[in-house]
Amino acid sequence: METPGILLEDIDTPALVIDLDLMEGNIARMADFFAGVRATLRPHTKTHKTPALAHKQIAAGAKGVTCAKLGEAEVMAASGIRDLLVANQVVGRTKIDRLVALARHADILVAVDNPDNVREIAAAAQTVGATVGMLIEVNVGMNRCGVEPGEPTLELARLIDRLPGVRFAGLMGYEGHIIANPDQAVRERECRKSMTLLTEAAAYVTQAGLPVDIVSGGGTGTYNITGTFPGVTEVQAGSYLFMDATYHKIIPEFDCALTVYATVVSRPGDELAIVDAGLKTMTNEFGLPSVRDIAGATLIGQSEEHGKLRLDGASVSLRPGDKIHILPSHVCTTINLHDRLYGVRNGRLETVWPVAARGKVR
Ligand SMILES: Cc1ncc(COP(=O)(O)O)c(C=O)c1O
Numbered sequence: 001m002e003t004p005g006i007l008l009e010d011i012d013t014p015a016l017v018i019d020l021d022l023m024e025g026n027i028a029r030m031a032d033f034f035a036g037v038r039a040t041l042r043p044h045t046k047t048h049k050t051p052a053l054a055h056k057q058i059a060a061g062a063k064g065v066t067c068a069k070l071g072e073a074e075v076m077a078a079s080g081i082r083d084l085l086v087a088n089q090v091v092g093r094t095k096i097d098r099l100v101a102l103a104r105h106a107d108i109l110v111a112v113d114n115p116d117n118v119r120e121i122a123a124a125a126q127t128v129g130a131t132v133g134m135l136i137e138v139n140v141g142m143n144r145c146g147v148e149p150g151e152p153t154l155e156l157a158r159l160i161d162r163l164p165g166v167r168f169a170g171l172m173g174y175e176g177h178i179i180a181n182p183d184q185a186v187r188e189r190e191c192r193k194s195m196t197l198l199t200e201a202a203a204y205v206t207q208a209g210l211p212v213d214i215v216s217g218g219g220t221g222t223y224n225i226t227g228t229f230p231g232v233t234e235v236q237a238g239s240y241l242f243m244d245a246t247y248h249k250i251i252p253e254f255d256c257a258l259t260v261y262a263t264v265v266s267r268p269g270d271e272l273a274i275v276d277a278g279l280k281t282m283t284n285e286f287g288l289p290s291v292r293d294i295a296g297a298t299l300i301g302q303s304e305e306h307g308k309l310r311l312d313g314a315s316v317s318l319r320p321g322d323k324i325h326i327l328p329s330h331v332c333t334t335i336n337l338h339d340r341l342y343g344v345r346n347g348r349l350e351t352v353w354p355v356a357a358r359g360k361v362r
Contacts, residue, residue: 002342006349009323013263014281016338017325020345022257023241024056029254030223030240031060039227042066042085042216044238047332049357050341051079053241066216066236070095070102071360077106079356085109085135085216087172087236089145091117095362096124103130109169109214111137113147115159118166125165133169134160135214138201140173140194149201157205170214171205173198174236179221182250191225199231220247220254244331246286259292259325260334261342262307264318271311273297273318277326278305281337286329294324 002011011017034041043057046068054065054076064083067073073084084106090099091114102108103125112118112134125132136156139146147153153171160168175194181187195217202212218226218235220243227235239247242258262277279302282289289307291297296313307326311318318324328334335341336358343351 001340002349002352004349004351008261008344008347008349011261011342011344011349013261013323014277015261016335016341017259017261018242018341018343019255019257019259020343020350022255023343026240026243026254026257027056027060030237031062033224034061034227034235037228039232040234042234042236043241044068044087044219044236045072045076045357047238047241047335048341049075049335049355049360050353051076051081051356052353054081055079057241063234064107066238069360069362070098071362072357073106073108074098074102075357075360077102077108082106085111085172085236087111087174087216089113089117089137090121093120096121100124100128100130100132103132104128107133109133109135111135111145111172112156112160113137113145115156118156118159118163122163122165131165131167133167135170135172135216136160136168138171138173138198140175140197140217141190142174142177144174144176146173149197150204153201154205154208154210157210158208161210168210170212170216170233171198171202172214172216172236173201174217174219175222175226176219179219180247180250181221184250187221187250188225191222192229195226195229195232199229202231220251239331242331242335244286244334245290245327245329247331256292256327258331258335258341259327260289262324262326264320264322264324265306267318267320270316273309273311275307275309275324275326276305277307278302280304281334282307282326282328283330283333283337285333289326289329292325292327294318297324299326
Protein backbone atom coordinates (compact mmCIF):
# COMPACT_ATOMS: atom_id res chain seq x y z
CA MET A 1 0.00 0.00 0.00
CA GLU A 2 1.19 3.52 -0.79
CA THR A 3 2.86 5.35 2.06
CA PRO A 4 2.06 8.98 2.89
CA GLY A 5 4.76 11.29 1.61
CA ILE A 6 5.10 9.78 -1.87
CA LEU A 7 4.46 11.90 -4.94
CA LEU A 8 0.99 11.92 -6.50
CA GLU A 9 2.53 10.43 -9.65
CA ASP A 10 3.68 7.41 -7.65
CA ILE A 11 0.15 6.44 -6.59
CA ASP A 12 -0.80 3.32 -8.53
CA THR A 13 -3.93 3.50 -10.65
CA PRO A 14 -6.81 3.46 -10.92
CA ALA A 15 -7.22 5.38 -7.66
CA LEU A 16 -9.63 7.89 -6.19
CA VAL A 17 -7.61 10.99 -5.40
CA ILE A 18 -8.88 13.75 -3.16
CA ASP A 19 -7.52 17.28 -3.36
CA LEU A 20 -7.53 17.85 0.41
CA ASP A 21 -7.43 21.66 0.15
CA LEU A 22 -10.51 21.66 -2.06
CA MET A 23 -12.37 19.14 0.12
CA GLU A 24 -11.61 21.10 3.29
CA GLY A 25 -12.82 24.23 1.50
CA ASN A 26 -16.12 22.49 0.73
CA ILE A 27 -16.52 21.41 4.36
CA ALA A 28 -15.81 24.94 5.57
CA ARG A 29 -18.13 26.56 3.00
CA MET A 30 -21.06 24.34 3.95
CA ALA A 31 -20.32 24.80 7.67
CA ASP A 32 -20.29 28.60 7.19
CA PHE A 33 -23.65 28.44 5.45
CA PHE A 34 -25.24 26.43 8.27
CA ALA A 35 -23.66 28.65 10.92
CA GLY A 36 -25.81 31.45 9.53
CA VAL A 37 -29.21 29.72 9.36
CA ARG A 38 -31.52 28.02 11.83
CA ALA A 39 -31.34 24.57 10.25
CA THR A 40 -28.40 22.27 10.95
CA LEU A 41 -26.45 20.00 8.63
CA ARG A 42 -26.78 16.24 8.90
CA PRO A 43 -24.41 15.20 6.08
CA HIS A 44 -25.21 12.08 4.12
CA THR A 45 -22.47 9.44 4.46
CA LYS A 46 -23.60 7.64 1.30
CA THR A 47 -21.22 9.98 -0.56
CA HIS A 48 -17.96 9.14 1.20
CA LYS A 49 -18.79 5.98 3.21
CA THR A 50 -15.72 6.86 5.27
CA PRO A 51 -15.85 7.42 9.05
CA ALA A 52 -12.83 9.76 9.13
CA LEU A 53 -14.67 12.13 6.79
CA ALA A 54 -17.90 11.98 8.79
CA HIS A 55 -15.87 12.99 11.85
CA LYS A 56 -14.43 15.96 9.94
CA GLN A 57 -17.95 17.10 9.02
CA ILE A 58 -19.07 16.79 12.64
CA ALA A 59 -15.98 18.65 13.86
CA ALA A 60 -16.99 21.47 11.49
CA GLY A 61 -20.44 21.71 13.09
CA ALA A 62 -22.66 18.98 11.64
CA LYS A 63 -25.07 17.61 14.24
CA GLY A 64 -24.75 13.94 13.27
CA VAL A 65 -24.95 11.96 10.04
CA THR A 66 -27.47 10.57 7.61
CA CYS A 67 -26.91 7.02 6.38
CA ALA A 68 -28.50 5.30 3.42
CA LYS A 69 -28.46 1.82 4.91
CA LEU A 70 -28.30 0.16 8.31
CA GLY A 71 -24.90 -1.32 7.40
CA GLU A 72 -23.57 2.17 6.74
CA ALA A 73 -24.92 3.30 10.12
CA GLU A 74 -23.24 0.34 11.85
CA VAL A 75 -19.89 1.38 10.39
CA MET A 76 -20.38 5.01 11.44
CA ALA A 77 -21.51 3.99 14.95
CA ALA A 78 -18.47 1.71 15.32
CA SER A 79 -16.32 4.76 14.64
CA GLY A 80 -17.88 6.55 17.60
CA ILE A 81 -20.61 8.63 15.96
CA ARG A 82 -23.72 8.66 18.13
CA ASP A 83 -26.31 10.74 16.27
CA LEU A 84 -27.37 8.68 13.26
CA LEU A 85 -30.32 8.82 10.90
CA VAL A 86 -30.99 5.84 8.64
CA ALA A 87 -32.95 7.69 5.96
CA ASN A 88 -34.48 4.50 4.69
CA GLN A 89 -37.01 1.91 5.82
CA VAL A 90 -35.51 -0.95 7.84
CA VAL A 91 -37.78 -3.90 7.14
CA GLY A 92 -37.79 -7.56 8.15
CA ARG A 93 -36.78 -9.51 11.24
CA THR A 94 -33.08 -9.82 10.46
CA LYS A 95 -32.52 -6.13 9.93
CA ILE A 96 -34.80 -5.06 12.76
CA ASP A 97 -32.77 -7.19 15.18
CA ARG A 98 -29.65 -5.36 13.99
CA LEU A 99 -31.40 -2.00 14.28
CA VAL A 100 -32.45 -2.47 17.89
CA ALA A 101 -29.00 -3.84 18.77
CA LEU A 102 -27.47 -0.69 17.29
CA ALA A 103 -29.94 1.46 19.22
CA ARG A 104 -28.25 0.33 22.44
CA HIS A 105 -25.01 1.94 21.30
CA ALA A 106 -26.12 5.03 19.41
CA ASP A 107 -28.95 7.56 19.20
CA ILE A 108 -30.53 6.01 16.19
CA LEU A 109 -33.28 7.51 14.08
CA VAL A 110 -34.94 5.51 11.33
CA ALA A 111 -37.32 6.47 8.53
CA VAL A 112 -40.72 4.75 8.68
CA ASP A 113 -43.80 4.83 6.48
CA ASN A 114 -45.72 1.72 7.50
CA PRO A 115 -47.64 0.82 10.68
CA ASP A 116 -46.70 -2.88 10.66
CA ASN A 117 -43.03 -1.97 10.37
CA VAL A 118 -43.42 0.46 13.28
CA ARG A 119 -45.05 -2.26 15.42
CA GLU A 120 -42.32 -4.78 14.57
CA ILE A 121 -39.55 -2.34 15.47
CA ALA A 122 -41.32 -1.39 18.71
CA ALA A 123 -41.74 -5.04 19.75
CA ALA A 124 -38.10 -5.88 18.97
CA ALA A 125 -36.84 -2.77 20.78
CA GLN A 126 -38.81 -3.70 23.88
CA THR A 127 -37.34 -7.18 24.04
CA VAL A 128 -33.80 -5.77 24.19
CA GLY A 129 -34.68 -2.72 26.29
CA ALA A 130 -33.79 -0.19 23.59
CA THR A 131 -35.59 2.85 22.23
CA VAL A 132 -35.57 3.61 18.51
CA GLY A 133 -36.25 7.16 17.35
CA MET A 134 -38.48 7.45 14.29
CA LEU A 135 -38.89 10.01 11.54
CA ILE A 136 -42.00 9.50 9.45
CA GLU A 137 -41.06 9.72 5.80
CA VAL A 138 -43.55 11.92 4.01
CA ASN A 139 -43.98 11.77 0.24
CA VAL A 140 -43.12 15.30 -0.87
CA GLY A 141 -43.47 14.62 -4.60
CA MET A 142 -40.75 12.11 -5.39
CA ASN A 143 -43.28 9.26 -5.25
CA ARG A 144 -40.69 6.85 -3.88
CA CYS A 145 -41.24 5.92 -0.23
CA GLY A 146 -43.28 7.92 2.26
CA VAL A 147 -46.83 8.43 3.51
CA GLU A 148 -49.01 11.27 2.31
CA PRO A 149 -49.04 14.46 4.37
CA GLY A 150 -52.06 15.28 6.55
CA GLU A 151 -54.15 12.54 8.17
CA PRO A 152 -51.99 9.52 7.10
CA THR A 153 -48.92 11.18 8.64
CA LEU A 154 -50.78 12.05 11.83
CA GLU A 155 -52.16 8.52 12.18
CA LEU A 156 -48.68 7.02 11.98
CA ALA A 157 -47.33 9.62 14.44
CA ARG A 158 -50.07 8.69 16.93
CA LEU A 159 -49.18 5.01 16.60
CA ILE A 160 -45.48 5.68 17.24
CA ASP A 161 -46.37 7.94 20.16
CA ARG A 162 -48.38 5.31 21.97
CA LEU A 163 -46.02 2.35 21.47
CA PRO A 164 -43.24 1.62 23.96
CA GLY A 165 -39.77 0.99 22.50
CA VAL A 166 -40.08 3.71 19.88
CA ARG A 167 -40.03 7.50 20.03
CA PHE A 168 -41.70 9.89 17.62
CA ALA A 169 -38.96 12.38 16.70
CA GLY A 170 -40.35 14.10 13.60
CA LEU A 171 -40.67 13.97 9.83
CA MET A 172 -38.42 13.66 6.83
CA GLY A 173 -39.16 14.35 3.17
CA TYR A 174 -36.69 14.04 0.33
CA GLU A 175 -37.22 16.22 -2.73
CA GLY A 176 -35.11 13.93 -4.91
CA HIS A 177 -37.31 14.46 -7.99
CA ILE A 178 -36.10 18.03 -8.39
CA ILE A 179 -32.83 18.18 -6.46
CA ALA A 180 -30.62 18.15 -9.56
CA ASN A 181 -32.93 20.05 -11.90
CA PRO A 182 -30.58 22.27 -13.93
CA ASP A 183 -33.11 25.10 -14.15
CA GLN A 184 -32.58 27.02 -10.93
CA ALA A 185 -35.99 28.72 -11.04
CA VAL A 186 -37.75 25.36 -11.45
CA ARG A 187 -35.58 23.81 -8.74
CA GLU A 188 -36.43 26.59 -6.32
CA ARG A 189 -40.14 26.58 -7.11
CA GLU A 190 -40.56 22.80 -6.90
CA CYS A 191 -38.37 22.55 -3.81
CA ARG A 192 -40.54 25.12 -2.05
CA LYS A 193 -43.63 23.12 -3.01
CA SER A 194 -42.09 20.00 -1.47
CA MET A 195 -40.98 21.79 1.69
CA THR A 196 -44.43 23.38 2.01
CA LEU A 197 -45.94 19.88 1.99
CA LEU A 198 -43.41 18.71 4.58
CA THR A 199 -43.70 21.66 6.97
CA GLU A 200 -47.49 21.76 6.68
CA ALA A 201 -47.53 18.07 7.58
CA ALA A 202 -45.36 18.91 10.60
CA ALA A 203 -47.73 21.71 11.63
CA TYR A 204 -50.72 19.36 11.33
CA VAL A 205 -49.08 16.83 13.66
CA THR A 206 -48.01 19.55 16.10
CA GLN A 207 -51.54 21.00 16.22
CA ALA A 208 -52.82 17.54 17.15
CA GLY A 209 -50.61 17.71 20.24
CA LEU A 210 -47.54 15.74 19.17
CA PRO A 211 -44.30 17.74 19.21
CA VAL A 212 -42.29 17.50 15.98
CA ASP A 213 -38.66 18.09 16.93
CA ILE A 214 -37.04 17.23 13.61
CA VAL A 215 -38.05 18.18 10.07
CA SER A 216 -35.36 16.74 7.80
CA GLY A 217 -34.87 16.98 4.03
CA GLY A 218 -32.72 18.35 1.27
CA GLY A 219 -29.43 17.64 -0.36
CA THR A 220 -26.62 19.40 -2.19
CA GLY A 221 -28.82 20.70 -5.01
CA THR A 222 -31.27 22.35 -2.60
CA TYR A 223 -29.13 22.99 0.49
CA ASN A 224 -29.74 26.74 0.43
CA ILE A 225 -33.45 26.49 -0.44
CA THR A 226 -34.40 23.70 1.97
CA GLY A 227 -31.84 24.98 4.48
CA THR A 228 -33.56 28.37 4.76
CA PHE A 229 -37.13 27.14 4.45
CA PRO A 230 -39.05 28.06 7.63
CA GLY A 231 -39.77 24.96 9.68
CA VAL A 232 -37.04 22.74 8.22
CA THR A 233 -34.61 21.83 11.01
CA GLU A 234 -31.92 19.85 9.18
CA VAL A 235 -30.49 19.16 5.73
CA GLN A 236 -29.10 15.84 4.49
CA ALA A 237 -26.56 17.07 1.92
CA GLY A 238 -23.82 14.62 0.96
CA SER A 239 -22.29 15.28 -2.47
CA TYR A 240 -21.07 18.80 -1.58
CA LEU A 241 -18.00 17.21 0.05
CA PHE A 242 -16.50 16.07 -3.28
CA MET A 243 -18.96 17.22 -5.93
CA ASP A 244 -18.94 15.71 -9.43
CA ALA A 245 -19.26 16.95 -13.00
CA THR A 246 -23.08 16.70 -12.93
CA TYR A 247 -23.68 18.59 -9.69
CA HIS A 248 -20.93 21.14 -10.34
CA LYS A 249 -22.84 22.49 -13.34
CA ILE A 250 -25.72 23.60 -11.10
CA ILE A 251 -23.97 24.18 -7.75
CA PRO A 252 -20.65 25.80 -8.76
CA GLU A 253 -19.88 27.21 -5.30
CA PHE A 254 -18.46 23.84 -4.20
CA ASP A 255 -15.28 22.56 -5.86
CA CYS A 256 -14.73 19.21 -7.52
CA ALA A 257 -12.35 17.71 -4.96
CA LEU A 258 -12.23 14.09 -6.10
CA THR A 259 -10.91 12.62 -9.32
CA VAL A 260 -10.29 9.19 -10.69
CA TYR A 261 -6.55 8.95 -11.28
CA ALA A 262 -5.91 6.74 -14.30
CA THR A 263 -3.04 5.61 -16.52
CA VAL A 264 -2.88 5.58 -20.30
CA VAL A 265 -2.27 1.92 -21.13
CA SER A 266 -2.46 1.94 -24.91
CA ARG A 267 -2.40 4.27 -27.93
CA PRO A 268 -4.16 2.22 -30.59
CA GLY A 269 -4.46 5.11 -33.05
CA ASP A 270 -3.41 8.70 -33.68
CA GLU A 271 -6.55 10.04 -32.07
CA LEU A 272 -7.25 7.30 -29.53
CA ALA A 273 -5.93 6.50 -26.08
CA ILE A 274 -7.04 3.78 -23.67
CA VAL A 275 -6.92 4.26 -19.88
CA ASP A 276 -7.21 1.70 -17.09
CA ALA A 277 -10.48 3.16 -15.72
CA GLY A 278 -13.58 1.37 -16.95
CA LEU A 279 -17.00 0.64 -15.52
CA LYS A 280 -15.51 -1.17 -12.52
CA THR A 281 -13.69 2.05 -11.59
CA MET A 282 -16.22 4.77 -12.35
CA THR A 283 -19.95 4.78 -13.00
CA ASN A 284 -21.73 6.51 -15.86
CA GLU A 285 -25.47 6.47 -15.10
CA PHE A 286 -25.33 10.31 -15.18
CA GLY A 287 -23.31 10.32 -18.43
CA LEU A 288 -19.66 9.64 -19.19
CA PRO A 289 -17.09 11.09 -16.78
CA SER A 290 -14.89 13.89 -18.15
CA VAL A 291 -11.13 14.22 -18.52
CA ARG A 292 -9.73 17.05 -16.39
CA ASP A 293 -6.96 19.48 -17.35
CA ILE A 294 -6.08 17.95 -20.73
CA ALA A 295 -7.48 20.08 -23.53
CA GLY A 296 -8.75 18.01 -26.43
CA ALA A 297 -9.07 14.69 -24.54
CA THR A 298 -12.62 13.33 -24.24
CA LEU A 299 -13.81 10.08 -22.73
CA ILE A 300 -16.01 8.49 -25.39
CA GLY A 301 -16.65 5.03 -24.01
CA GLN A 302 -16.10 2.56 -21.20
CA SER A 303 -15.98 -1.19 -20.96
CA GLU A 304 -15.35 -3.14 -17.76
CA GLU A 305 -11.70 -2.21 -17.30
CA HIS A 306 -11.02 0.23 -20.13
CA GLY A 307 -11.84 3.83 -20.83
CA LYS A 308 -11.56 5.04 -24.41
CA LEU A 309 -10.39 8.63 -25.04
CA ARG A 310 -10.66 10.60 -28.27
CA LEU A 311 -7.67 12.92 -28.60
CA ASP A 312 -7.46 16.21 -30.37
CA GLY A 313 -4.87 19.01 -30.42
CA ALA A 314 -2.13 18.88 -27.78
CA SER A 315 -3.64 15.83 -26.10
CA VAL A 316 -2.32 13.59 -28.92
CA SER A 317 1.02 13.71 -27.10
CA LEU A 318 -0.36 11.38 -24.36
CA ARG A 319 1.79 8.25 -24.09
CA PRO A 320 1.34 4.88 -22.39
CA GLY A 321 2.30 5.39 -18.75
CA ASP A 322 1.02 8.96 -18.57
CA LYS A 323 -1.40 9.54 -15.71
CA ILE A 324 -4.52 11.66 -15.99
CA HIS A 325 -7.37 12.89 -13.78
CA ILE A 326 -10.97 12.06 -14.68
CA LEU A 327 -13.93 13.78 -13.04
CA PRO A 328 -16.75 11.37 -12.10
CA SER A 329 -20.24 12.17 -13.33
CA HIS A 330 -21.71 10.63 -10.15
CA VAL A 331 -19.41 10.62 -7.16
CA CYS A 332 -21.54 8.56 -4.72
CA THR A 333 -21.80 5.44 -6.88
CA THR A 334 -18.17 5.79 -8.03
CA ILE A 335 -16.80 5.80 -4.48
CA ASN A 336 -18.75 2.65 -3.70
CA LEU A 337 -16.50 0.84 -6.21
CA HIS A 338 -13.30 1.60 -4.28
CA ASP A 339 -11.53 0.34 -1.16
CA ARG A 340 -9.48 3.47 -0.46
CA LEU A 341 -9.43 7.23 -0.87
CA TYR A 342 -6.05 8.91 -1.43
CA GLY A 343 -5.79 12.37 0.11
CA VAL A 344 -3.26 14.58 -1.69
CA ARG A 345 -1.89 18.03 -0.86
CA ASN A 346 0.77 20.01 -2.72
CA GLY A 347 1.42 17.10 -5.03
CA ARG A 348 2.09 14.54 -2.30
CA LEU A 349 0.05 11.77 -0.74
CA GLU A 350 -0.89 12.89 2.77
CA THR A 351 -3.35 10.23 3.92
CA VAL A 352 -5.13 7.05 2.84
CA TRP A 353 -8.64 6.42 4.13
CA PRO A 354 -10.33 3.02 3.89
CA VAL A 355 -13.87 3.33 2.47
CA ALA A 356 -15.13 1.31 5.41
CA ALA A 357 -18.82 1.39 4.47
CA ARG A 358 -18.19 0.46 0.86
CA GLY A 359 -20.72 -2.09 -0.32
CA LYS A 360 -22.82 -1.85 2.86
CA VAL A 361 -26.08 -2.15 0.98
CA ARG A 362 -27.83 -4.23 3.65
C1 LIG B 1 -32.67 10.44 1.55
C2 LIG B 1 -31.67 11.31 0.88
N1 LIG B 1 -31.33 12.48 1.45
C3 LIG B 1 -30.46 13.31 0.88
C4 LIG B 1 -29.86 13.01 -0.33
C5 LIG B 1 -28.99 14.08 -0.93
O1 LIG B 1 -27.75 13.80 -1.27
P1 LIG B 1 -26.86 14.78 -2.18
O2 LIG B 1 -26.36 15.86 -1.31
O3 LIG B 1 -25.80 13.88 -2.64
O4 LIG B 1 -27.73 15.29 -3.27
C6 LIG B 1 -30.17 11.80 -0.96
C7 LIG B 1 -29.56 11.45 -2.24
O5 LIG B 1 -29.72 10.41 -2.82
C8 LIG B 1 -31.10 10.93 -0.35
O6 LIG B 1 -31.46 9.76 -0.92
